[in-house]
Amino acid sequence: MTREPPLALLAEITHRCPLQCPYCSNPVELVRAGAELATADWQRLIDEAAALGILQIHFSGGEPMVRTDLAQLVGHARAAGLYTNLITSGVLLDATKMEALARAGLDHVQISIQDSDPAGSDLISAYPGALPKKRQAALLVGEAGLALTINAVVHRQNLDRVGDMIAFAEEVEAQRIEIAHVQYYGWALKNRDFLMPTLAQLDAATALVERERARLGGRLVIDYVIPDYYARKPKACMGGWGRRFLNVSPEGKVLPCHAAETITSLAFATYPERSLADIWADDPAFAAFRGTDWMPETCKSCDRREIDWGGCRCQALALTGEAGAIDPACERSPRHDELFDLARAASLAEPVVRAWRRMGGKS
Numbered sequence: 001m002t003r004e005p006p007l008a009l010l011a012e013i014t015h016r017c018p019l020q021c022p023y024c025s026n027p028v029e030l031v032r033a034g035a036e037l038a039t040a041d042w043q044r045l046i047d048e049a050a051a052l053g054i055l056q057i058h059f060s061g062g063e064p065m066v067r068t069d070l071a072q073l074v075g076h077a078r079a080a081g082l083y084t085n086l087i088t089s090g091v092l093l094d095a096t097k098m099e100a101l102a103r104a105g106l107d108h109v110q111i112s113i114q115d116s117d118p119a120g121s122d123l124i125s126a127y128p129g130a131l132p133k134k135r136q137a138a139l140l141v142g143e144a145g146l147a148l149t150i151n152a153v154v155h156r157q158n159l160d161r162v163g164d165m166i167a168f169a170e171e172v173e174a175q176r177i178e179i180a181h182v183q184y185y186g187w188a189l190k191n192r193d194f195l196m197p198t199l200a201q202l203d204a205a206t207a208l209v210e211r212e213r214a215r216l217g218g219r220l221v222i223d224y225v226i227p228d229y230y231a232r233k234p235k236a237c238m239g240g241w242g243r244r245f246l247n248v249s250p251e252g253k254v255l256p257c258h259a260a261e262t263i264t265s266l267a268f269a270t271y272p273e274r275s276l277a278d279i280w281a282d283d284p285a286f287a288a289f290r291g292t293d294w295m296p297e298t299c300k301s302c303d304r305r306e307i308d309w310g311g312c313r314c315q316a317l318a319l320t321g322e323a324g325a326i327d328p329a330c331e332r333s334p335r336h337d338e339l340f341d342l343a344r345a346a347s348l349a350e351p352v353v354r355a356w357r358r359m360g361g362k363s
């Protein structure tokens with residue numbers, strides 16, 4: 001059977017990062033610099049991605065700007081016909097680097113912010129002075145004529161300032177802001193009590209986002225999805241397992257999503273030991289939750305089975321111990337009510353960081 005090609009490749013070219021956010025989406029066991037794929041490997045992988053029919057590449061990390069070959073890789077991807085996006089914290093982006101990246105053909109930049117308040121930003125990133133650097137980086141992106149998205153990761157410690165984060169995106173003339181609630185696996189699962197918002201915080205933020213959408217009228221697009229723990233329906237995580245995305249880790253593991261390695265019952269193929277096309281076509285880890293055949297009966301018989309594709313497998317594992325279980329974010333899951341209780345308890349617990357994101361996976 002010929003399989004539809006993936007839409008996008010998330011290239012996590014490094015796990016090195018000067019920030020230590022306690023909700024980082026990288027695995028708890030971070031890959032060290034010495035194990036990263038070399039420039040030539042990434043270039044071959046990019047060529048294979050283009051040949052496979054992939055349209056977009058997202059350079060991510062860690063902080064992708066710590067790799068000195070970033071502009072070279074961007075240029076290579078652009079020459080291969082891919083739309084290129086850089087996902088960065090912005091703290092290492094200066095005028096010289098911006099010029100090199102623009103010259104290489106970079107199309108879009110996504111800059112994450114930890115908070116609109118400098119002290120809150122310093123606290124979460126453990127990187128003093130991060131926010132002014134990010135503002136400067138965002139302005140450089142605009143001056144270079146590139147498209148800009150601000151990515152604001154929200155949680156209990158900053159959700160009350162969501163309006164100020166939207167104002168930040170307006171001030172730096174971004175075209176889009178993604179207000180992304182923390183996802184609870186990996187680092188964030190360890191720090192759930194610190195990060196889980198209360199329901200009252202969430203309701204206030206959701207109402208404010210609606211008002212801001214009306215005020216902005218599309219001048220600044222706001223992407224906003226409520227967090228799974230307070231949702232009634234699961235999200236179509238990654239647009240469905242093995243349907244739209246490939247994620248490649250710094251050492252070349254080819255994964256259906258950035259958190260897939262938390263599912264330790266699956267073995268993941270490594271590039272360049274297998275080609276990208278082979279992995280996409282028939283790797284058992286990709287096949288494990290692809291489509292609808294794997295689903296429990298409740299999901300298989302649900303009208304939304306090809307809308308949410310069964311939700312998030314990493315979350316199902318984190319909450320039930322079984323990656324193939326119904327995602328508890330779904331109101332049809334027998335564990336759904338527990339999830340709400342869990343969220344409520346975490347949101348009222350003492351807000352302590354149990355693990356900062358550091359090499360070695362230790363707090």
Ligand code: FES
Nearest residue numbers: 237257312313314
């Ligand atoms: Fe892995 Fe959702 S993060 S399936």
